[in-house]
Structure formats: C-alpha cells, structure tokens
Amino acid sequence: MTVRTRFAPSPTGLLHLGSVRTALFTWAYSRHHQGVAVLRIEDTDLERSTPESVKAIFDGLAWCGIDFDEGPYFQMQRMPRYKEVIQQLLAEGKAYLCYTSREELDQMRAEMEARGEKPRYDRRWRPEPGKTLPLIPAGIEPVVRFRNPIDGVVAWDDAVKGRIEISNTELDDLIIARPDGTPTYNFCVVVDDHDMAITHVIRGDDHVNNTPRQINILQALGAAIPVYGHLPLIFNADGSKMSKRKDPVSVVDYQDLGILPEAFLNYLARLGWGHGDEEVFTVAQFIEWFDLANVSPSPARFDREKMLWINQQHIKAADNARLAELTRPFLAKLGIEAGPALVEVIALLKERVTNLVDLAAQASYFFRHDAAPAELAAQHLNEEGRARLARLRTALTAIDSWDVPTLAAAIKAFVAAEGVKMPLVGMPLRAAVCGTTQTPSIDAVLALLGKAEVLARLERTLA
Template sequence: MTVRTRFAPSPTGFLHIGGARTALFSWAYARRHGGSFILRIEDTDVARSTPEAVQAIIDGMQWLGLAHDEGPFYQMQRMYRYKEVIQQMLEVGTAYHCYMPSEELDQLREAQRARGEKPRYDGRWRPSLANEAGKALPTPPSGVQPVVRFRNPLDGVVAWDDLVKGRIEFANEELDDFIIARADGTPTYNFCVVVDDRDMEITHVIRGDDHVNNTPRQINLLRALGAAVPEYAHLSMILGDDGQKLSKRHGAVSVMQYDEDGYLPEAVLNYLARLGWSHGDEEVFGMEQFVQWFDLDHITASAAQFNTEKLNWLNAHYLKLADPQRLAAEATRRLAAQGVAVAGGPEMAKLVALYRDRAGNLNELADAVHPFHVAPKPTEELRAQHFTEAALKGLRLLHQRLSACNWQAAELGQAVKQSAAESGLKMPQLAIPLRVALLGLPQSPSIDAVLEVLGRERVLARLAAVLPAEAD
C-alpha cells in the first residue's frame, strides 16, 4: 500500500498554528513512508471562503517548507463530481430526497428537546427497504425543493481504531440520515470530504479531534460507496501557556505572523514537531531527522500545551546556527520595511555575525544592526552620563590615533587601550563613551570588532560629531 495523506484546510481564515501542526504531521507521515502528501482546499463555504485566505494558507505552507506532491485541489472545481456521485446514490437507493420544510424540522427538534430526547431527523421521507418497517411516504408538498439525505444504517455500530485515541464506537441509531446535498443542489462538507478521500485514494487521515464526530458519518458514507476506509488519527487540541484554549493572545495567529515576528521557519517546525509528539528526550532536531523518527504511536492523546518560552529558546538556538548571508538578507528586508537603506553600508553578514548570539529573533537582530546604518543621536541623558570632560579628551586622542591606524580588529583594540591609558582612564571609561558615540548605546559586542565592521570613514565621522570644536 502506498501511503497517501492530505491536508485539507477551509480558506475561511489564515493558516494558524494548529493547522500547521496537522499539515506537518501529515507531511512527515507521507515522507516517512515514501508516500504522497496532497493539499486540498475545502472552499465550499462560499460565503466565508476568500482568495486572500487561500493565498495565506499557501504562503504559510511555503514558508514552513511543507511542499505538497499533488494539488492544490479546490472543492469548488469538483462540483460536477459531487453531483455525479449524488445521482448515483439516488439511483441505487443509498440516498433519497427529503421534502421536509426547514420550519417543520425545527418544530420536530423542539418537540424532541421538550421530551428530553436528542434532536434529530426522524426519517419520515426515508423510503422503506425490505429490512425496514414499511410505511407510506407523504405526498411531496408543492413548491418545496428537496434536500438529499444519506440513508444511514439503522442499527449496529460504526467503529474504528483511532491511531491516536484508540478504539472509538458510535451507535448507528444515534446518527440520523444527514443531508448530503442542500435544496439548491450544493453538496455538504461531510459528503465532499468522503468523495475527495475516495477519489484521491487517501490512506491516512490525520486531523484535529474536533472532527471525531464527523468520522462515523464519513465511514458510513465511504462504505455505502464501496470505498476503502482510511485509517484515522485525531490530534488533540492545543492549549495556551495558561492551560486555556489557544487564542490569538497565546499564538493562534497566522503562521505568517511568526515570520513577521522574527521567527525562523525551522524553529517553528521543530517546536510544532514536539507539540504533542516526542522521540525520547530529544528537543532539537531538523526536519530530515524528524521524518526518520516520526510515527503516530508517540502522539499523545491528551491536549498539548503551547510554551512560548520554549519556542523563543529554539528560535535563538537556530539563529546561532543560521548562515550569516541568510540572516543578512532577513535583516536587510526588515530594515527596508523601516525605510532604512543598507546599500553602501557596513557588510551586513559581518554585522549579523556579531549580534546573532545576542538576539532572540530576526527583528531583534535587525534592530541591533540598525545603528550601523543610521548615525545615532545619543540622548541628553547618555551625553551627560558618558561624555565627561575626561572621556571627551580620550575620544579626541582616539580619533587622532584611529586616523592613521591600520583598520584591523587587533590594532583597533590596541588603539583604544593606548588612548585610555594616556588619558588616565580605565578601559570601560573610554569604551562605553565610544559605544555611545558610535551607536548611541552603552553596550555592544567587542569594541574592536564594532570599529572594524563600522569602517574608518563612519567611525571618524561619528566621533567628530560628538567632539566639541577645539578653541583657536
């Protein structure tokens, strides 16, 4: 058997973190078994589906690097196929027309609730079969367009061995003859999913446990169509840091928001992989290793809890490992969004190499290198605190020495030390004012490295800008 999994989001909003985890697990399972991963866009909710949401889903998948093997397939482009299958079911008797007006159905359910019964369609338009109690059908009311209902089995159970949750059973008598096509002819969600899964030969359905109640209906439909029933794995929900249902304040935002917030996709993927799945005590691993390890046996059946601190730790870890040229491109993109041009400035790859161990995300990295491209304006408070008469004397001496200095870190560091000694200052008493003059900040990486990457012209110009004019 060739493994075939699918990710089937509805484009009624962005791709959120829960959907991304589902996509990752489906993708990894297919990769682990040499199978195919299919992307299907379930866009039959015309009122809520938007092209922008479709693009947001595709962008999120691309950013994460979860490439699909087939698709994307759009359900709205398969309407002909659903109507074809519905007609076949009507012809063989596994589906039937129901003329019950919606007002009558509402009254039925209200009466059932009043009697303490579960509200459900009572099958009054269901044609009799040999093994069913026969009764005459009412005369179709004029002017009522019928819906199409699935003839669900009346007895027995529908059961499956869920690959995450274990054995699950539903009594068929609890499942009414649900609608598979509305009065206007449009097919319903559960029906479209079943036809797609059959036609696309899906072998494993990995999805959120909010779909558990849909599964028995879908299994009965698949069996009525003579189709193979895939294996199901229902993933438990994700809770926020505080143990409450995941919301926007916890991280239930668009996957692309993580890009905007400065996260690396490999950090997000590594974190998602550990969100409800484990391989021993392993915390940090790439996607190649994850695919080799991934199975459904080690997915926890209990809710996973989002931990922002752990995600941030992973992101900082991956920043330290990332290629400087890649980080340079990311920092450049973020500075450009702020209107900062870096062309002709200090070499960005060297800058990010200086700061990536100090940054937790790409935005912090871009902020850190910002002063290298835009001349700082030290605050009055910093000037008063650090530009003392003694410090300015040392900075003037350093300016003279740097004018003739070889522009290499070792020699630049020696120039700072000599200027401090000759000015009667300890090293920090000169190095901190120097940082304020060059970057507008009292802290930075090693001052000799800062001087080297900033460049002679900028260093001398920024020092000159803070030194008072000498008297004639």
C-alpha cells in the first residue's frame, strides 16, 4: 500500500500555525513512508473563501518549504462529481429528500430541549417500510439527508487518540446537499478522500466529531476507511485558547518576527510530538524520525520564549550568506540598504540574536551612524570621555595595519597608558562609533567598519 496523505485547508483567512503543524505532520508522514502528499483546497464556503486566502496558503507553505506531490485540487471545481455521488446515494436508498422547513426544525429542537433531550432532526422524511411520509409542501426546496445507521457504533483506532467508539444513536441524518443543490463539507470531504485514495487522514482534534459521520458515508459508498489521526490542539503557555485577535497565530506573524522557516517547523514539530530529548533538529531529521505513535493526545502549549531559543540555535547554524539575504528586508524596513559587507557583519553578530529583527537592528550601525541616545551620551560621552576619545583617535590614526590583532593591541596599549580599566575606553568608543554600548568585541567591530569610517565617526562625535 502506498501511503497517501492530504492537507486540506479552507481559504478563509491567513495560514494559521495550527494548520501549518497539520501540514507539516501530514507531509512528513508521507515523506517518511515514501508516499504521496496531496494538497486540497476546501473552498465550498463561498461567503468566506477568497483568492487572497488561497494565495496566503500557497505563500505560507512555500515559505515553510512544505511541498506537495499532487494538487492543489479545488472542491468548487469538483461539484459535478459530488452531485453524481449524491444521485447515486439517492438511487440506492442511502440518502433521501427532506422538505422540513426552518420553522419546523426550530420547533422540533425547542420541543426536544424542553423534554431534556439532545436536539436533532427527527427523521420525519426518512423512508421506512410501511411508513407514510408527509405530503410534499409547496414552496419548499428539499435538502438531501444521508440515511445514517440507527443502530450500532462507529469505531476506529485513532493513530493519536487510541480507540474511539460513538453510538449511531448520537448521530442524526446529516444534510449532504443544501436546497440549492450544493454539497456540504462532510460529504465533499468523504468523496475527495475516496476519489484521491487517501490512506491516512491527519488533522486537528476539532474534527473528531466529524469522523463517525464521514466513516458512515464512506461505508455507504463501499469505500476503504483511512487511518485517522487527530492532533492535539495548541494553547497558549498559560493554557488559554489562542486568539487570532490578540496572539500571533499566522505564518505571516512569524515571518514578521524574524523567525527562520526551519526553526518555525522545528518548534511546531515539538508541539505534541517528541523524539527522545531532541530539541533542535533539521526538517530532514524530523522526516526520518516522525511517526504518529509518538504524537501526544494531550493539548500542546505554545511557549514563545522556547521558540525564540530554537530560532537562535538555527540562526547560529545557518549559512551566513543566506542569513544576510533573509536579513535584508528587515534592514530595508529601517531604511538601510546594506552593501556586500553584510555577510561579514552577519557572521560577527549572529551568535548574539534570537531573531532576524534583532539581527537587522544590531547590524544597522555598520551601515548608518546614529548618534548615541542622550542618556547614553551623558553617561559615556561626558567631558572626560570625549577627551579620552580624542586621544584614542590620535592613536588609531597612527595605525598602519587595520586588522583585529593590531587594533586589539593598540586599544590595550592605550588603556594601559591612560591608567584606567577597559570599560572606561570601550564604552565611550562603542557609544561614539556605534551609538550603542551593546556590540561584539570592539576590535572586531572597528576592523569591519574600516579605518576611514571609524575615524570619521569619531570626528563627528567629537565635533
């Protein structure tokens, strides 16, 4: 059997981090088993589905580096197929027309709730031997309902949650086509999974209640039942539900925060799954290790600080030239167009940051000379500090070989000649040249800036 998985997002907004994790697990499972990953766009919600959201899905997956072997398939392009299967079920007596009005449904549910019963459709239009159906009312376009089994249970061995059994008495006869003939979500999903020969359905925990309905429809079609694996939901670190309004939950949010795509996937992989004590790993390693048996059924908690730590590890390991290109857009937001020296700057700074936003901010002083903030200037560029910097500038002017060893020796000799400790030279020097006191080793910074630029910055500061 060839493993065939599918990722089936609805294009009703930005690509959510929970959806990315589902895509990642689905994709990795197929890759691990040398199978096929299918991308399907479930766009039947015409009121909420937009081309912009479709593009956001494609862009988000491309940024993450998750690719698919088949698709994208669009459900709206498969309407003739859905209607064909609906007619098949009607002809076989496995579905029926229901003319119950909205008012009748509301009254039915109110009466059931008053009796303390679970509100559901009472199957008044379901054909049964010896049963007389109501007269077809005028002006009512019927829905099509699936003839759900009345007895027995629907059971499956969930690859994540274990054995699940739901009595058919808990399920009513699901609407599979609306009055205008358009099929409903649960029906389209079943036909798609059957036609696309999906062997493993990996999706969020919120779909568990859909599974028994979908299994019953698959059985009515004589179709194979895929393996289902329902992933735990993702909550905030405090256990609260993540909110689109107040929490960063989309791929775009994490791009804007300066997270590397491989770090993003690394962290998402650890939300509900583990491989021993491994915390930092590549996508290739994840594919090699991944199995649904190691996915926890318990909700996962999103820890932003832990994600930043993982991002930091990936930044340290990343190729400097690639990091430089990824950092350029963040520098551009600061109004900086960095030159070819950016790769060397990145090499010097990348051990010190947790994200690309910070990396750009720290790189900025290599390409733009900003005066130190007033508080910093008052502390380090006072009369004494400026006088010392003037003497240091004279000493630096005399240097012929502008490299790290020579600069380190020159600064050390200057500190000794001044009879002070290093911070009384290093801090004013950083403030004057970089506009901040938070820099890597100052000799390395000066070497990278170049002699002419360093002397010019000192002159501007001392003017």
